[in-house]
Amino acid sequence: MTDWIKRTFWQYVARLILRNRIFILLCLVAVTVLMAMQWKHMRFTYTEANLLPDDHPVNQAYNEFLEVFGEEGNLIVIAAKDSALFTPENFNAWNKLSKQLQAKPEVSMVVSTDNLQKLVKNVEKQQFELQDFNSAEVSSDREVDSLKNELFNRLPFYESLLFNKETQTIRTAVYLDKEIVNTKVRKHFIFNDFIPLIEDFEESTGIDLRVSGMPYIRTLNSQNIIDEIGTFIAAALLVTSLIFFFFFRSFRATLISMVVVITGVMWSFGTLGLLKYEITVLTALIPPLIIVIGIPNCIFLINKYQQEFNKHGNQAKSLQRVISKVGNATLMTNMTTAAGFATFIITNSKLLTEFGIVASLNIVFIFILSLLIIPIIYSFMSIPKTKHLKHLNKRWINTFVGWMEDTVRNHRIAVFIVSLIALIASIIGIYQIRISGSLIEDMPKGAAFFDDIRFFEEEFDGIMPVEIMIDTKRKNGVMKPSTLKRMDDLEELIREIPELSAPISVTNLVKYSKQAFYNGNPDYYQLPNSQENTFILSYAKKSSSNANMLSSFVDSTGQVARITTFMKDIGTDKMEGIQEDLDKKIKKALPEERYDVTVTGKALVFMKGTKYLVNNLIMSLSLAIVLISLFMAYMFRSFKMIIVSLVPNILPLIITAGVMGYLGIPIKPSTILVFSIAFGISVDDTIHFLAKYRQELAANHWHIRKSVYRALRETGVSMFYTSIVLFFGFSVFMISNFGGTKALGGLVSMTLLFAMLANLILLPSLLLALERNIANKKVLKKPYIDVLAEDEEEEETTVTP
Structure with a gap:
């Protein structure tokens, strides 16, 4: 019925x-x-992929930080590592570039040699004031050398922020308006204003500039995604x-x-x-x-x-x-x-x-x-x-199907041995897989901005911000000498971690205040002692300049402070180790009973997101297997047939995972997708084969061997055709500039090829080897859904051309 x-x-x-x-x-x-x-x-994304749910504690901590200090990913940095920069013409051009950027409405602030300000002491007013580092265009090499010497040797406050003293690399920090940093305005500014200004400078001076920072990277990365859509489709x-x-x-x-x-x-x-x-x-x-x-x-x-x-x-x-x-x-x-x-x-x-x-x-x-x-x-x-039907009798296809039939008929033991060896080798390879949660690992390695990322890692120890938010639990608690001392101790411990950059916080400003109090002598760039505190604090309280600078490091109540450091591009396993090390250092320097400390930032959010995603995708793959198993059960009403049908589909996934381990391809958001995608597609071949096999059993009076070989011949050609299309179709993604997309295409293609061979060779071999236990009327009952209907005369439909 x-x-x-x-x-x-x-x-x-x-x-x-x-x-x-x-x-x-x-x-x-x-x-x-x-x-x-x-x-x-349709909208193109202007933010990083957030892999965590909105209510996840890590997301909540990051959002709390943003509420206190605002968007942290609004910094673009421009750097030059070229002695030719320190000539009057080029130095003036460098400063002009800063002025041009500052004039743009999308830019909230530029910190550069052009507008750099020194903190100086005004004895008459007994307060600190800001004085221009470079008030006019330079006209001689002597002036440039003087400014260069003062910058590198007398302004330690700006070290790591604006220059690398050892390599004499100099950079400009461009802070975008926080309101536009995650909108399409950012893209318009970077492509129509920012990049043309950079190119004009490079053309006029012959100096190669390096550019980085999350807004810049995200914009170019998003454009690469857009560009690749058309390429992929074509x-x-x-x-x-x-x-x-x-x-x-x-x-x-x-x-x-x-x-x-x-x-x-x-x-x-x-x-x-x-x-x-x-x-x-x-x-x-x-x-x-x-x-x-x-x-x-x-x-x-x-x-x-x-x-x-x-x-x-x-x-x-x-x-x-x-x-x-x-x-x-x-x-x-x-x-x-x-x-x-x-x-x-x-x-x-x-x-x-x-x-x-x-x-x-x-x-x-x-x-x-x-x-x-x-x-x-x-x-x-x-x-x-007739020419349209010739392909139905291609000799080479018949040869391929004949080879499969011969393998199943005469070499089943070899098939099982090869499958077992592949399974064991793959399990060994799986233990070598690592998990990766890097923000930039999948970005186009050939892109210029990726080389610039590596440049900034080498020169300034990274570009991915890690934020430490310290709640002192009392108003104005940040500026207490004991708190500043503990923060400084923590920063010294952070400097011992090679993957992190030198930290920036309110302690830098306090040290700079002491240096200014002692007439700019860099030897006094340190925290004031208890005696000095009184004098320096009296100067600081009268200084509006200090208050403006302080707002970047401390909230309006003086209760919460931030320490900003930058992390190199490292894997999730290393990142977890660094976080554990950092947590120990924080507990040592800032006792939990006195301070609430939160470690957050884009890099850590992405790392936690990757871990969360891997766990959830394992669940989704398990669910896919269960759902498809239920579907097979509904089709064939046989538990034993479910097990047999899953083997040729799960084995290719295990082999692929093993290959990933041997080739050093990590588990990450892009590669973990391989398994659910490949499993959902490869099981189609199993359904086609088993449906035809069951149909042949009924037609051949439950003659098992005859049914297996006929099912193989009937379905082998279509399965081969579709598998080849899928193999080369997914291989298209290997032309991508994104490492994750490239890996996804290659791994899915490989998995589907393994799945085709498993369904055409291993599955029939299993059916023949287990024929008495599986392929009989009691086990393989008539299905609820017969995927391939019996051939029968049907009512013809009149179609008028």
Whole structure:
């Protein structure tokens, strides 16, 4: 009864599609136009990917810091390491660049040699004042040398912030307006104002400038994502169309498939706009993913149409059977693929949840588009010619299928031994995998700004901010001598950590005040003792200049202070070790009973996000396995068949994980996606094979060996076609400049290749080896859902050309 209902349903769907083809085409055009109208709502991300839920303690701590001190990622730094800078012409040009930047409305402040101010003592007023370091253009080498000497030898307050004394590298700090730093205004400023000014300076002076800072890096990185979307789509279309044409040798079949996937791409962009999701490094992958996943649908449908027409030469019957037979199979396989992506929704990470929603929805959309467009367009076209059907009898394909059958028939022991060796070797490799949570690891290694990141790491010990927020639990507690001493002790301990830069805090300003009190003598750049405190404090209280400088380091109540340091680009494992070391130093210098100390910053938030993501993605992969196992159980009603079907799909994942360990590819947000994506796609082959196998068992009176070999011959060609398309389709992502995207493409391609071999060789071998325990009427009962319907005479649908 269930089979009759299912067959009747799909026959009804076939009649509905073919009898209303013009109306359906008009509806598809209308929906496509509506989706295209949603493109205007697409937004490109202007912030780093936050992998943590909003209510996570680490996120809450970071947001609390932002509430007290404001956006910390608004600094852009420009540096020059060239002795030619210290000539009158070039030094004046360097200062002019600072003036030009300061004049921009998007810039809140520039700290450079142009506007650098020295803290000096006014004896008459008994207060500190700010005096210009460089008040006018220099006109001689002597003036430049004098300023250079004073900067490097008499202003330790600015060391690490504006210069490296050892290498004589000098830099300018540009602070963007905090209100625009996470908006599209930032992008406009950097591309239209900032970069042209840098290029003009380099052209006029011949000095190579280095630029970095999170706003600058994020802007160029986002632009790379935007640029790659078009490249990926073009490459995916080119590769899949060439492979498709190679298999089918038909321009019209290739063209129809391109119409399907291009429409799918338009819908995917429309979905992003409709849901108002940002385009991130992950959601940018969805349009080319739809191409790669959509082409196998086209292969199954067009291949079935040509097979049916080759049998009986009736176009109407062929088109109806395409929908009623392959429609059911492609629905099941697309649903398992969509389920693999949908499991990302449970991660509670906004980045992955949005990716999972859009990807799973559009996999369903591409199935619907394939099922509607291909039969309808073919119904308007002339019948296939002999040349269109030649590919059905290719000798090399028959040779490949023959090799698989021979391997399964005569070399099963070798198959099991190779599989076991691969499993053991992979488990060893898995133990060598490391977890990475670096903000910049996946950024384009060939980009100029990546070289600049390394430059700043070498010269100034990093660009990723780590913030230590100290709550003294009492008003004006920060400026207490005991607190300043403890903070200074902590900063000395931080300097002992090679991966962190010299810290910057209120202690630097207090030390500078003492130096100013002693007429600028750098030997007195240190915290004042108890006797000096009284005199220096009296000067500081009268100084408005000190109050302005103090606001960057202490909150308005004087209760909370910050210590800022910068971290080099290191892996998560090292970062965790540094955090543990830092926590010990903090507890030693600032006792918990007297101070509340929070360690935060972009680098640490990203590290915690990676750890959180890895744990949640393991859960999502487990959920994908459970969901698909339940689906297999519903299909075959056999627990033993579930176990057998999972083996050829989980083994490739284990092998891939082992390869990652051996090749040093870390687990990170991009590579962890490989497993859920590959599992959701590779299980499609298992469903096709087992469904055909069960059908053959019934047709061959439960003759197991005969059924296995016939199922292998029947499904081997289509599985090979689709696997090749998927392999080369995902390989397209390897042209990316982003390390994570490149690794994702390579690893998914490799996993799907392993999965194809496992499903075509290991799975049949297991069925034959366990034939008495598995393939019998008691174990393998008639399924609830028969994916491949039996061949039978169906009502023909009249299609008027």
